[in-house]
Amino acid sequence: MKLEINTEQLMRELHALAAISSEPAPVVTRVVYSEADMRARAYVKQLFAAAGLQVRDDAVGNIFARWVGQDAEAPAVGTGSHIDAIPNAGMYDGVVGVLGGLEAVRALQRSGVRPRRSIELLVFAAEEPTRFGLGCPGSRILAGTVSPETARQWKDAEGQSLDALRRAAGFTGEVKDAVLPQNYYGQFVELHIEQGKFLEQEKIPIGAVTHIAAPASAFITIEGAGGHAGGMLMPDRKDALAAAAKFILAVEAAAKATDSMDTVATVGICDVFPGAINSVPSRVKLSLDVRDIDPARRDGVLHELAQVSEAISKKRGVKIHTEMLNADAPAASDGAILRAIEAACQENGLQCRRMVARAYHDSLFMARIAPMAMIFIPCRDGVSHRPDEFASPEEITRGVQVLAHTLASLAG
């Protein structure tokens, strides 16, 4: 089977979607349920409709676009990703899996194939933790890994609930109806940029993801004692930011100490109160993000950091409170889908390497309700979550080619 990918149209659509942002180009910022997010949704839904797909939203704003197969009753093959973007992000993360998935479907349509099973494009309501402080809210709900009642009460920084926000955005119905049954998808496969350097360094165009690393995240609040930067003498201080600095360095050290490339740990947020040049900081809120493909090793890092917290707290007379946001299990890909990806690569003369995904992906949760795998393509310098994130049209085209062949093979 020979499939023609329309790279020109796909790139045009990628750029059009990138222009829908709450900040000026080249920055892409699309926070779930924001005005930019709503415009982006309208844009992709119009593309889906133009391709003859049956489009529906669920109660929280996950978008489904189905190409109905010969056997409309058989479990569909799912593909897709997300279009939300953290503040100051780029144009490829998530989007390549959505618009690339659409182009894969269109390429199959143009080739005259009519698959036995339906192929369904999925745009997850949100993958980024920006709004609710928790990654993958959309797929967590779909996969039933969170109770609908809990999900309704997730709050953003302004105290607005997911339930209020999704209603204000026009998504009605019951959140519980968004939970998908176990046999809804026969398989799920997601195309994504790597967000790391492995493929680029190895000069391999396609990665077949065998595991998705298990992320754990938390907020760490440090309470010290504030005071005047001139009047409060050094021995009297319980400086919350100095205590936070000790913790930040311990996070870095703990990740490096595992001696595994697969362990990463990050403090991405450091909010200081009162945050004045002449005030000793009284309170600091840090975020913590630890990932590994080995959940035991990851939990070892968390355990180490809990001990460090206690030591800092004792030594510096500060209170440290840890609020775990999540500590998800890693996911393993399905062997049959991996083999289908590898066969698709072979058919297209593309080298493929099995590898690990270290970023959060909706497929982590889709794995709970369907056999899953992911297809990775390289991105320049491993850079992601930045405006200069880049994957070339050729790299994207190869990924779409492999996705289309894989979908055709799975849908039969």
Next chain:
Amino acid sequence: MKLEINTEQLMRELHALAAISSEPAPVVTRVVYSEADMRARAYVKQLFAAAGLQVRDDAVGNIFARWVGQDAEAPAVGTGSHIDAIPNAGMYDGVVGVLGGLEAVRALQRSGVRPRRSIELLVFAAEEPTRFGLGCPGSRILAGTVSPETARQWKDAEGQSLDALRRAAGFTGEVKDAVLPQNYYGQFVELHIEQGKFLEQEKIPIGAVTHIAAPASAFITIEGAGGHAGGMLMPDRKDALAAAAKFILAVEAAAKATDSMDTVATVGICDVFPGAINSVPSRVKLSLDVRDIDPARRDGVLHELAQVSEAISKKRGVKIHTEMLNADAPAASDGAILRAIEAACQENGLQCRRMVARAYHDSLFMARIAPMAMIFIPCRDGVSHRPDEFASPEEITRGVQVLAHTLASLAG
């Protein structure tokens, strides 16, 4: 001479002024030229007028309220402080010197004294660095330690200039006319809470300030490389926040290493970009505040930190840029005023101890144009710049008593 201090009226006025804040009680926040600041100015000016003082504003909003002496031409004795307050501050810092100064004048008026020289109350336009990133903008201008042209172009975080802001607040005329001549004041004396624990610990009601510590401040910008918290492996990182953590701990260590109680150093601001839970920080902006009564020792700390910056920069592959905001000279008090303060204490049966001021004070700059000294009173736990900042009515009354006697003695 026996002076009666009306503690009840003074406390009523202190509480009324505390209620004028841009945040709900007990928080006092009054940023210069804000709506809360303008209401606070109107309140104190009305009190000054009620006491029969001649009130005027200068071009930047320093307020002068003069009790004209028998010899109206002789240089006045100045007293006063500030009423602006950093975000989330308390009700005594600065304000005790303004309303306490007013009550000292009223007590002298009630006693039937008519001093030979005029006594002038001064409310500095702003003492806090909140708006322009630089402490004591009002007294810097008065004392001619900054060129009027430079001062006009000081900018706040939103890029608004002092010149535009003071005009919008209704202060007209030329900034250069705000500079006071050298013989304008014969002496200047400021009453203030200690903002430290010394007097409380020693159980001494009055401190006579012999030196004001020399503050230096800077912004430190650290540029690393951002990326995805999952995809960017530990060896590839140039995490700006981890580099910042090293610097924050070095600041603390450098201040402690001088082995002098008089050295203090603080990082009060830590702004992280992009500041997302799943992004490796690419840029961090820190503030640095270093103070000492010995400028050479203070500059030694700054030199040490410059070397630390360079080492961090090399080791971690980040760029570190230091923007010095100021490095002011310390000030020594005038011996004759100190003796007048001590005599006033003796007359009132109050213990007095000579001591060092470690916080920024407008008197640091007034010392450039007049013989200067400060009167300190204890504050609870040494706490300042917080809503729970506290000085008792008795402590305040004693400070006002000593100030009134000192003013009477200086004004002759």
